[in-house]
Amino acid sequence: MEYIKTIYLKDDKLFILDQRLLPNEEKYIELKDEKDVYNAIKNLAIRGAPAIGICASYGVYISLLKYNYKNFTEFKTKSKEVINFIGSSRPTAYNLFYCLKRIENIINSTNEINEAINLIKSEAIKIHNEDLEKSEKIGENGLLILPNNPRIISHCNAGGLATGGGGTSLSIIYKAKEKNKNIFVYVDETRPLLQGSRLTAWELKKQNIPYQVITDNTAAFLMKMGFVDLILVGADRIAKNGDFANKIGTYSLAVNAHYHGIPFYTAAPISTFDFNIENGNQIPIEQRDKFEVIKFSDSIVAPIDSDVYNPAFDITPHNLITGIITEFGIIYPPFYENISNLIEKVWIK
Amino acid sequence: MEYIKTIYLKDDKLFILDQRLLPNEEKYIELKDEKDVYNAIKNLAIRGAPAIGICASYGVYISLLKYNYKNFTEFKTKSKEVINFIGSSRPTAYNLFYCLKRIENIINSTNEINEAINLIKSEAIKIHNEDLEKSEKIGENGLLILPNNPRIISHCNAGGLATGGGGTSLSIIYKAKEKNKNIFVYVDETRPLLQGSRLTAWELKKQNIPYQVITDNTAAFLMKMGFVDLILVGADRIAKNGDFANKIGTYSLAVNAHYHGIPFYTAAPISTFDFNIENGNQIPIEQRDKFEVIKFSDSIVAPIDSDVYNPAFDITPHNLITGIITEFGIIYPPFYENISNLIEKVWIK
Numbered sequence: 001m002e003y004i005k006t007i008y009l010k011d012d013k014l015f016i017l018d019q020r021l022l023p024n025e026e027k028y029i030e031l032k033d034e035k036d037v038y039n040a041i042k043n044l045a046i047r048g049a050p051a052i053g054i055c056a057s058y059g060v061y062i063s064l065l066k067y068n069y070k071n072f073t074e075f076k077t078k079s080k081e082v083i084n085f086i087g088s089s090r091p092t093a094y095n096l097f098y099c100l101k102r103i104e105n106i107i108n109s110t111n112e113i114n115e116a117i118n119l120i121k122s123e124a125i126k127i128h129n130e131d132l133e134k135s136e137k138i139g140e141n142g143l144l145i146l147p148n149n150p151r152i153i154s155h156c157n158a159g160g161l162a163t164g165g166g167g168t169s170l171s172i173i174y175k176a177k178e179k180n181k182n183i184f185v186y187v188d189e190t191r192p193l194l195q196g197s198r199l200t201a202w203e204l205k206k207q208n209i210p211y212q213v214i215t216d217n218t219a220a221f222l223m224k225m226g227f228v229d230l231i232l233v234g235a236d237r238i239a240k241n242g243d244f245a246n247k248i249g250t251y252s253l254a255v256n257a258h259y260h261g262i263p264f265y266t267a268a269p270i271s272t273f274d275f276n277i278e279n280g281n282q283i284p285i286e287q288r289d290k291f292e293v294i295k296f297s298d299s300i301v302a303p304i305d306s307d308v309y310n311p312a313f314d315i316t317p318h319n320l321i322t323g324i325i326t327e328f329g330i331i332y333p334p335f336y337e338n339i340s341n342l343i344e345k346v347w348i349k
Numbered sequence: 350m351e352y353i354k355t356i357y358l359k360d361d362k363l364f365i366l367d368q369r370l371l372p373n374e375e376k377y378i379e380l381k382d383e384k385d386v387y388n389a390i391k392n393l394a395i396r397g398a399p400a401i402g403i404c405a406s407y408g409v410y411i412s413l414l415k416y417n418y419k420n421f422t423e424f425k426t427k428s429k430e431v432i433n434f435i436g437s438s439r440p441t442a443y444n445l446f447y448c449l450k451r452i453e454n455i456i457n458s459t460n461e462i463n464e465a466i467n468l469i470k471s472e473a474i475k476i477h478n479e480d481l482e483k484s485e486k487i488g489e490n491g492l493l494i495l496p497n498n499p500r501i502i503s504h505c506n507a508g509g510l511a512t513g514g515g516g517t518s519l520s521i522i523y524k525a526k527e528k529n530k531n532i533f534v535y536v537d538e539t540r541p542l543l544q545g546s547r548l549t550a551w552e553l554k555k556q557n558i559p560y561q562v563i564t565d566n567t568a569a570f571l572m573k574m575g576f577v578d579l580i581l582v583g584a585d586r587i588a589k590n591g592d593f594a595n596k597i598g599t600y601s602l603a604v605n606a607h608y609h610g611i612p613f614y615t616a617a618p619i620s621t622f623d624f625n626i627e628n629g630n631q632i633p634i635e636q637r638d639k640f641e642v643i644k645f646s647d648s649i650v651a652p653i654d655s656d657v658y659n660p661a662f663d664i665t666p667h668n669l670i671t672g673i674i675t676e677f678g679i680i681y682p683p684f685y686e687n688i689s690n691l692i693e694k695v696w697i698k
Binding site: 186197198201202210211212213214216222247251255256258259290294298299302306307308315 | 372540554563564565567570642643649652656660
């Protein structure tokens with residue numbers, strides 16, 4: 001299966017598919033420096049936790065190429081500045097910080113400017129390639145939990161557009177398609193920015209996977225009518241106890257899945273786990289602009305001076321999760337114990 | 350408190366505020382015949398279960414004025430035709446059928462054309478005035494269930510725009526405001542047609558009631574964080590056992606309220622009860638056009654050839670309801686018994 005090229009480096013130039021224009025236009029834009037990278041992430045030209053991490057890694061590389069340095073100390077100061085600046089673009093998705101930490105570690109492994117720059121480049125490419133592999137493995141591991149002829153609710157976009165490969169939760173759907181499984185996807189449109197209807201539906205269409213777009217309001221009623229076998233979402237940050245942040249609306253799906261006895265899975269690479277925090281209460285939640293809600297394209301859809309509460313993410317507690325599908329296998333409850341065990345086995349210090 | 354004039358008859362001409370243009374433009378349009386009335390209801394220039402009933406009643410009157418009749422038999426045939434046609438505009442809200450039945454009964458009470466036409470007019474005006482009174486009483490009765498400083502989630506629009514008075518569920522909020530209660534409303538935007546952000550926020554703004562607009566995705570997370578004391582919604586049709594149809598998304602709110610132990614009330618006049626049906630499974634649910642979901646104003650927000658599942662309503666079962674606030678008082682569980690008892694007392698045969 002051929003996946004979307006969401007991000008690529010060519011002749012030391014960084015290009016991304018501008019996701020703000022989808023599904024109407026497929027246009028690549030060049031990100032020329034750390035400001036471009038920061039804005040592209042902040043304004044959602046690129047989004048999705050793993051894709052943000054990849055973009056940030058390449059972003060440090062192309063940004064540091066632009067400057068001249070008197071010595072390694074100056075280079076190191078600049079690199080820290082660039083890393084911190086790009087890292088301040090969005091607060092919730094952990095992969096951003098995970099990837100920037102890897103880039104920082106690589107810089108700390110040398111004291112020579114050219115070598116550092118070459119190492120950053122190869123680390124960024126490695127992060128990208130690893131992510132492609134992780135997508136494949138998450139997809140394969142996820143096949144185990146699919147019933148026959150599954151009817152799946154997806155939320156936001158955790159597909160090729162959100163990663164370096166086929167996606168996290170959507171990768172499972174793509175693997176099922178490759179195996180000729182009979183799948184059907186209900187695509188939550190995912191207000192306010194419609195990553196479901198704009199991006200997930202666009203991906204599924206390209207891969208010839210049958211789907212229906214629904215308003216987020218419709219998901220619970222579909223569950224009640226017995227139309228749903230499984231909920232499958234991505235994750236932006238997972239705490240040590242399994243609580244996780246994901247696109248606003250995920251928590252409502254989890255509560256409804258629990259009430260209706262429907263399995264609820266999240267799919268994410270290990271780079272999404274934040275081992276500095278014990279539970280979901282410690283995950284910072286990004287608050288976004290009110291005009292995402294009260295304007296729509298050029299239309300005003302609420303009194304213009306309305307107050308708005310617009311968190312980009314919510315927290316789903318581990319007790320509502322059936323399992324977490326990672327590239328190393330599926331983690332089941334008790335999550336705190338099983339997450340610790342898996343991490344001890346696989347974590348690259 | 351002064352309410353919005355949603356619908357009025359002047360010199361035998363019928364005018365409605367075109368709700369499709371809100372919050373950007375306050376424009377009244379004239380409905381000249383049964384076709385206009387049918388289209389205004391079907392295309393949501395006027396909406397809200399009680400308001401639809403009032404509009405349909407006046408609609409029969411102004412439509413029947415336009416024709417010449419050879420005799421009463423011809424008049425009666427025409428009136429049946431007009432009533433059936435207007436009644437076919439939308440299938441779910443029961444008030445439409447309740448009001449048209451009253452108009453039909455009035456016609457059956459005479460055999461003289463002019464008298465019939467006069468009786469229809471006064472019955473339509475009576476229906477309108479009664480609705481204003483019902484709004485007041487629902488508002489007053491609802492005050493009993495408000496805690497101190499209540500933070501309320503509202504869904505869709507069950508305000509002045511949806512009735513002949515201050516509303517059903519919003520009427521309670523207006524009464525609380527009159528009593529100087531400290532209230533705060535979270536306004537579910539209510540996809541796909543945004544009756545929450547376009548209409549409810551507009552009404553609350555006019556009445557100086559503090560509110561925040563939220564995407565429907567955000568309601569459950571607010572409940573989890575302890576920000577919500579009460580859910581208050583309207584109803585389009587209520588079955589004998591208390592199951593009720595309301596705007597899509599209501600069911601999800603009810604499940605989430607149940608999970609979080611938050612009281613969940615619906616407010617509606619007795620004309621919303623359909624005593625022909627035992628439970629919610631028998632309520633017909635309107636399916637609406639896919640472009641309500643995949644187009645937004647002039648923007649395309651999903652692949653244009655996407656399949657869409659777009660029910661306008663869902664069914665909330667009685668076991669998730671704390672109480673039903675009517676003009677005659679609040680109905681509590683056991684609903685089947687208590688609905689029957691109330692109806693026996695108050696129903697006008």
